[in-house]
Amino acid sequence: MLTNVLFYLFAAILIFSAIRVITAKNPVHAVLFLVLAFVTSSCLWLILNVEFLALSLILIYVGAVMVLFLFVVMMLDIDVETLRKSFWQHLPLAIVLGLVVLVEMVFVLIAKPITLPHTVASFPSDISNSNQIGLLMYLNYSYPVELASVILLLALVVAVALTLRQTNKNSKYQNIAKQVAVDSSTRVTLVKMATETNPEVTISNKEGETK
Amino acid sequence: MKFNIVLALPEIFLTLMIVIMLLVDAFSCQHKKHLNTVLTFITLVGGFILQILVFRPGTSAFAFNQMFILDTLAEGSKLFIYLFSIVILMYVKQYINDKKVLKGEFYAIFLFAILGMQVMVSADNFLVLYVGLELLSLSLIGLVALNRDSTKATEAAMKYFILSALASGILLYGISFIYGATASLQLRDITLAIYSMNGENNTMLLFGLVFVIAGLVFKLGLVPFHMWVPDVYEGSSLATLTIIATIAKIAGIIFVIRILFTALILLNKEWVVMLQILAILSLFIGNIVAIAQTNIKRMLGYSAIAHMGFVTFGLMLVSQAGLSAVVFYMLVYVITSLAGFGVLLLLSKDGFECEKISDLSGLSKIHPVYAGIMLLVMFSLAGIPPLAGFYAKFVILQALVDSGYTTTAIYAVILSLIGAFYYLRVVKVMYFDEKDANLQVAQATLSTRTILFINGGLIILIGIAPKFLMLISSIFLLG
Missing domain, CATH: 1.20.120.1200 (NADH-ubiquinone/plastoquinone oxidoreductase chain 6, subunit NuoJ)
Incomplete structure (x- = not known):
């Protein structure tokens, strides 16, 4: 109840x-x-x-x-x-169609009601639920489970194929081989230059006056 | 618990090769263009050979807890799917090389689609049937969307995706009702359960049946569930379309045969009426609306609706003759369409897509052989004797008349006659119109040209001597 x-x-x-x-x-x-x-x-x-x-x-x-x-x-x-402007536009038609399907289903069910042929089996309380599902998934239903994993792989491939744009100039990716191959000479350049004397120092304050 | 894993060796090989191809593609240099094509070719040929090796003729073998069945129907359709896939590969390789799409991914997703078809045609359980169907439709959607810089392709992929998700939902809803009534998902157990119910208390079953039929018919593209067909045909690139319009249709028909003729055969009084209405509508809408099309892909989409309607006439007869006519029709339809798409693919060069009917104008002056093959294709699709398409229509009509559906047969003939108009218009444009400046013929390799000529020759050969293929299609149904 x-x-x-x-x-x-x-x-x-x-x-x-x-x-x-x-x-x-x-x-x-x-x-x-x-x-x-x-x-x-x-x-x-x-x-x-x-x-x-x-x-x-x-x-x-x-x-x-x-x-x-x-x-x-x-x-x-x-x-x-x-x-979703078009959603609200088409909503009345969709509601009418949905109602027609619903009314038809109700009429059929009133004329010939569904009687369940099988009684629902009650669960024995000493069997673990997850244990049973695991056994079913990996013994009886191993084939569809493996196929579902193939579908996931497919989804992965398609998702990458649809978003990967190597030709795009804005995309930034690292070339690891180049990064590893660097030595100090490509990173730091030592330049000889004359010492500067009497640098002109100007300090400006907020108002823009120079001293 | 018997897994019998050996029976599924071709599928396992296919899956392994997909993974290997993805890895090879990720690590190989960009300029090695042909590596993918060669690997795909090896995969398909290897799958074909393994498929022959695992099958013992005249037996139905089960694997994976009765979920996987290998009978003559499965074996035959698998072999034909491999064979047609090799032909498709030969046709599309040049086109894919020229086009700016991701090549490795195209071939990998193509193989995923083939795997989905193989799973569908040899499934003996509603769950496996559904998983195979999803594998196939998701790969097809991926292939359509791969051409991502085109708005048309994106729109087509979106429409295909949403409508196919909706249809899957409807199909699953129906399957859940059938499961509720029979307490099984095994196709054979469902038949037994329906038999023991003896026609009483079957409201729940009929409820499920209506939804299952709606879902199935969406996948076949029959009226009134056909809205996606023309848009998807128009939006997808020619290479993708060749897959959608040929081998995917075979898998779809076998899928329907498995559900209707194994699981729900005892409800045939109910579904025959539904199929008849759907087929009559499809033949009408397909043939009439195709006349107004200027895009050849869209026109072939409507023509596919009409042809599927014709096939459905064979299904609704619920007889051995009807079924073997269906298989024969499908094989002929696929062989004919393959030649047509082969020509269109060879006429598309450097990103130019041969898709308007006017693009074909004057083809007979530029390349008479291709024009000749296209002529054979169009005549065969229209059903003009002595070509293959005529015999395909003939066997279905003969089966219809033998079962007493004379009015329906006359109706089918009249609408085929109307349909002949738009096929003949293509021929008229090719032979009698002025030369189109855009039209260029791509350089095809010798192997591609040879296959195209053989394919075109088959259309005549099957038309003159249909017995051999008819024998094959009746062998299909022995198991």
Whole structure:
């Protein structure tokens, strides 16, 4: 009973914050609402007894990804409102289309309600959650996990390829071989010059008068 | 727990070679231009040979906990993907050398895309299918965006990225419903679960089916999920487009066949209707809108929509004849398009992109052989006998009529006839218009020219003697 109440509470917060992510006018607020959405969905996971996934969601997404994202949003001065003029223009049409899909889904579900064929297995309390996930990931699902790592490598290559500009004159990078090969003669040049006598010293004060 | 890692040797080899190529590219001198091309060539040929070695004909072997399947369908499509990739490599190497893009990265991402296709065609689990699909689409998006100084390319990459992310979301939503109803992600287990449900309580399944179809159809580019196709075709460079428009389509079709014909075959009453509507719309929009195009890449984009619609007619028959017609159609379509893109790539020189239809004007006077190959390509795409494209359309129409879809077959013929207009216009521009001053023919190496001639010759050869390729495409489906 209590879990039911909690589920609906968290689900309501989740939906609200998800809507605010796309409608908030201030990008920092949008990011913060996204953080809220992540935290509430991890609460939903906690209700399902999957504490490892719930905690890793908070640690990875909220702790690492979103904080980084927040920095990016704050560092870049982007006027989101001008970028999103067309968003508000097309919003009415989008709402109508979304409503049509929603109404259709509701009609189907009223006519033929979903009955879950399988009862949800309850977790034995003596088995560690992270242990089970680790076993599944590295035994049963090792193939997709390896493939996911290939996708990460691909993302890395593409990200570098899209940002690296060696031809750009403003980019500064060090030539390590050249740096190592220097000796004192290339760095310090001793020049012989005559001693200067009676240098004219002028001291100026704030008002610009010279003495 | 049996991993059977040997079956995946070609994929492992491919991954290792990608890493080696990235390292070699980082440490090699800038002026060694051909090193990347040679390494890519070695990788593709090595993958092809390994693929032949690991397969025992007539068996379906599983690996990695039943997630990886190697049956004749997978083996055949893998071999053809390697083969077509080698041809693409021969066509694009000159173009890539001339163009100011990062060369090492282009070849590395190209190999990533091929790896994604190999994973997709031999997956037997929804999760692996999805991961392979993402690997393929992300590499294609990367390839489109690689041409980063062009605003068109950036816009196309952005559109492709956002829409493909949306489609992936829809697909995953559908898969989650199917998982909820059947408690499995294994394609074969899902079939069993659906069988044991015996058609009762299947609301959840049908819900999932609708979303899965929407996601799949986006990847194929059928109407009404086609909006990205023309923009991506127009925005990507010719080299990237050759990959998107040929081998990626084969992987996409096999992907759809795996999901619809292995996992969801018992729901065929429901999805046949959906596919029929989608195919009819695609044929209409693709052929009609292509008439208005002046950019040949965009025109080929709309033509791809129409051709995918034609292929979908074969899928919706749910029969062996229909499926082997689909495979035959795809092979012919890819062989034909490859020759067309080969000619366009050879006509693009020193940063000049041969992309307007008017760029081709008077080609017959400058280089009659290339014009001749382009003529074959256009006639074949339009479906004029005795070329390969005619037989491809013919087998699909024959299968349609045999299954009682006579009205649909007549509709398909009429729209193909309308579509012939824009293919023939290209021929008219090449043969009867005045010479274009911009048009220059790039110096191609002997090997590239030989492959192009063989490719063009195949279009005639398959048209005259289609039996051999038809036999191959029916062998595809034995496993």
